[in-house]
Structure formats: structure tokens, C-alpha cells
Amino acid sequence: MVRIGAHVSSSKSIDLVFDRGIEIGAETVQFFLSSPRSWAWKERSDNEKELFQKKREKTGIYPVVVHSSYLFNLASADKNLREKSIKGVINELKMCEELKIDYYVIHAGKAKGQDEKEALKNIIESMKKVFSEVELINTTFLYETLAGQKGEIGKTTDELAVLMEPFSDKNIGICVDTCHIYSAGYKINEEEGFYRYKKELEEKIGLEKVKVIHCNDSKTPFNSRKDRHEHIGEGSIGYMGFELFLNDEYFKNLPFILETPKSGNWDIINIERLRNLIKSAPVAQ
Numbered sequence: 555m556v557r558i559g560a561h562v563s564s565s566k567s568i569d570l571v572f573d574r575g576i577e578i579g580a581e582t583v584q585f586f587l588s589s590p591r592s593w594a595w596k597e598r599s600d601n602e603k604e605l606f607q608k609k610r611e612k613t614g615i616y617p618v619v620v621h622s623s624y625l626f627n628l629a630s631a632d633k634n635l636r637e638k639s640i641k642g643v644i645n646e647l648k649m650c651e652e653l654k655i656d657y658y659v660i661h662a663g664k665a666k667g668q669d670e671k672e673a674l675k676n677i678i679e680s681m682k683k684v685f686s687e688v689e690l691i692n693t694t695f696l697y698e699t700l701a702g703q704k705g706e707i708g709k710t711t712d713e714l715a716v717l718m719e720p721f722s723d724k725n726i727g728i729c730v731d732t733c734h735i736y737s738a739g740y741k742i743n744e745e746e747g748f749y750r751y752k753k754e755l756e757e758k759i760g761l762e763k764v765k766v767i768h769c770n771d772s773k774t775p776f777n778s779r780k781d782r783h784e785h786i787g788e789g790s791i792g793y794m795g796f797e798l799f800l801n802d803e804y805f806k807n808l809p810f811i812l813e814t815p816k817s818g819n820w821d822i823i824n825i826e827r828l829r830n831l832i833k834s835a836p837v838a839q
Contacts, residue, residue: 555581556800556806556810556829556832557581557582557616557617557808557809557810558580558581558582558769558809558810558811558812558825558828558829559575559578559580559581559582559583559584559615559809559810559811559812559825560575560578560580560583560584560811560812560813560814560821560824560825561583561584561585561621561811561812561813562574562575562578562580562583562584562585563585564585564586564587567602567605568585568587568598568602568603568606568653569602569605569606569608569609571583571585571606571618572606572609572610572612572613572615573609575613575615576613576615578819578821578822578825579822579825579826580615580821580825581615581616581809582615582616582617582618582619582809582810582811583615583618583619583811584618584619584620584621584659584811584813585619585620585621586620586621586623587620587646587649587650588623589623590621590622590623590624590625591623591624591625592623592625593623593625593638593642595642595645598649603652603653606653607653607654616656617656617657617766617809618653618655618656618657619655619656619657619658619659619766619809619811620646620650620655620657620658620659621659621660622642622643622646622658622659622660622661623642623646624661625639625642626639626642626643626660626661626663627639627663627664627666628640628643628660628662628663628676628677628680628681629662629663629664629665629666629668629673629674629676629677629680629707630663630664630666630676631666631667631668631672631673631676636676636680639663639680640680640683640684643660643680643684644684644687644688646658647684647688647690647693647695648688650692650693651688651689651690651691651692651693654692654693655692655693656692656693656694657693657694657696657727657729657765657766658693658694658695658696659696659698659729659766659768660695660696660697660698661698661700661706661708662677662697662698662700662707662708662717663676663677663680663706663707664704664705664706664707665705665706665707666704666705667705670705670707670713673705673707674707674713674716674717677707677717678716678717678720681717681720681721682720685721685724690724690725691725693725694725694726694727694765695724695725695726695727696726696727696728696729696765696766697714697717697718697726697727697728697729698728698729698731698734698768699714699728699729699730699731699734699735699738700731700734700738700781701731701733701734701737701738701778701779701780701781702737702738702739702779703737703779703780703781706781709734709738709779710738711754711755711758711759712758714728714758714759715758715759718759718763726763727763727764727765728755728759728763728764728765729764729765729766729767729768730755730764730766730767730768731767731768731770731813732767732768732769732770732771732772732791732795732796732799733768733770733771733772733781733782733783733784733789733791734768734770734781735751736772736776736790736791736795737772737774737776737777737778737779737780737781737782738777738779739776739777741776742791742795742798742799743791743792743794743795743798744794745798748795748798748799752802752804752805761804764804764805764808765808766808766809766811767799767805767808767809767810767811768811768812768813769786769796769799769810769811769812769813769814769824769828770783770784770812770813770814771783771784771785771786771787771788771789771790771791771792771796771814772784772789772790772791773789773790774790775790776790783813783814783815784814784815785814785815785820785823785824786812786814786824786827786828787827793827793831796828796831797831797833800828800831800832801831801832801833806832810828812824812825812828
């Protein structure tokens, strides 16, 4: 069964992510541990953590994904910002381990004026510090594929392969974002482009390292290098790209998580649109 869900709010109490997931018919959810646009770290009470586990078991929502803060930049040339980002990632990963979160997704960083090779090196050095402080047993760390906007690192499979290579013995993998890879120049809404991208992932990273799919259409055209999410079927990717992922022999076993614009009942509509693209298995004769 293809598991489809969405990013939901964790405001007031993290256990409410499951209530909000049920409201939209989600089978998997993603959320922020604290405000994605604030450096303040929010501690959680034992009662809140206990409720989180109880609701998780009761609802059967799986897997559970945490998205990192948007403020973190492990590539930064600013040492203070980089150290602050490292500390933030460590705090979030420790909480993920405690809560037994399945996957932790991060935008690795932006070069911001520096050479991209130097930015890649900074991310790797930052991650060495992170892994020296946190042993991942319950949680798998995932680099997200990015659009290449404003010097983002992680826009190609080559960059992601470089970021992963030093940590082959760690719980580490990739989250593929459909909007981002399309905007970065991978034409995944046509069969030829889709299978070329899949082959590239297999050869340079390993398909088994791809753990989560962020399901977003794109407001901007192909190869725009812009990160602008749109509702399923309303953007320039169209339905074909999602149909290919949802019915692929490997990808159909992964969680599909929407990060489309939040308004009205669009999460429900988008989940239904994705479900309608799943082809039923042929009946045995």
C-alpha cells in the first residue's frame, strides 16, 4: 500500500500532529519540532512525549518524519552561523532519537558567495561534528534534494553523493522533493526523464538510500532553479510526474508527503488526487 500524508502543524503540542493527520486522511506525517524560523529551542514535557507515543500507536500513522529548521546552514562561511546550525541540528536529532522519529529531513545549506566546493566541505565537516555528538539508532538522517535556489547545495545527485560518501556507516539517506528536482533540471514528468533520474540515483547514491518523497507540484517552469510549491496537478509538473513515482516498483514503497500550500481543505484534495493516480494491480487470471 502506498502511504500518503502531509506536513502538519505541531503547534501547542507535538502529539497533535497525529490528530491533524487523521483529520486530512494522512497515513504518514511530517512536522517541525519547533518554529522553523526561530532559533529558540522548545523543550517538551514528559507528558507531551508520552501522549505523542500513545497517539502514534493508536493511529498507526507511519512513518513519522521531522523537518529541520529552515534557519540552519551547515555550509555557511560564517563560522558563528555554522556552529549555531550544528548545535541546532544536534538538539533536533537528540529529540528525534528520544521520540523514535523515523526520518529527519534537512536542507543541507547554501554556499552564499563562497565556492561550492568549499560549501560542500563545510557541510561534511559540520556533519562530522553532529555525528560525534549523536548516535542515530532510531532515526535516519536525510539530505533533501534542493532546487539550486540562492546557492543551495544538494541540487544534483553528484553533490548529494559527495555529502553522503564520508558517512556510509551512518543512518543516512535522501529525501527526494519532486518540485525541487524538476526545478533543478530533472524532467521527471516524462518517462524518459523519470527513468534517467532513477538510474542516476541508483548508480551514484543507491536506490536503497532514498527513503522519503516530498510530493509537490511546481509554480515555476522546468529548470527554473526556484523553490515554489504548487498543488498537485496545478503546476508545471502536472499529473504524469506523480503517477510515475506512485506506481514505480521501488518508489511506491516509500512515504509520499505533501508540502503544498496550506489553505482550506487542500491537503485532503491533494491526497485524494495522489491516490487517484495509483494504478490497481492486475487481477490474476
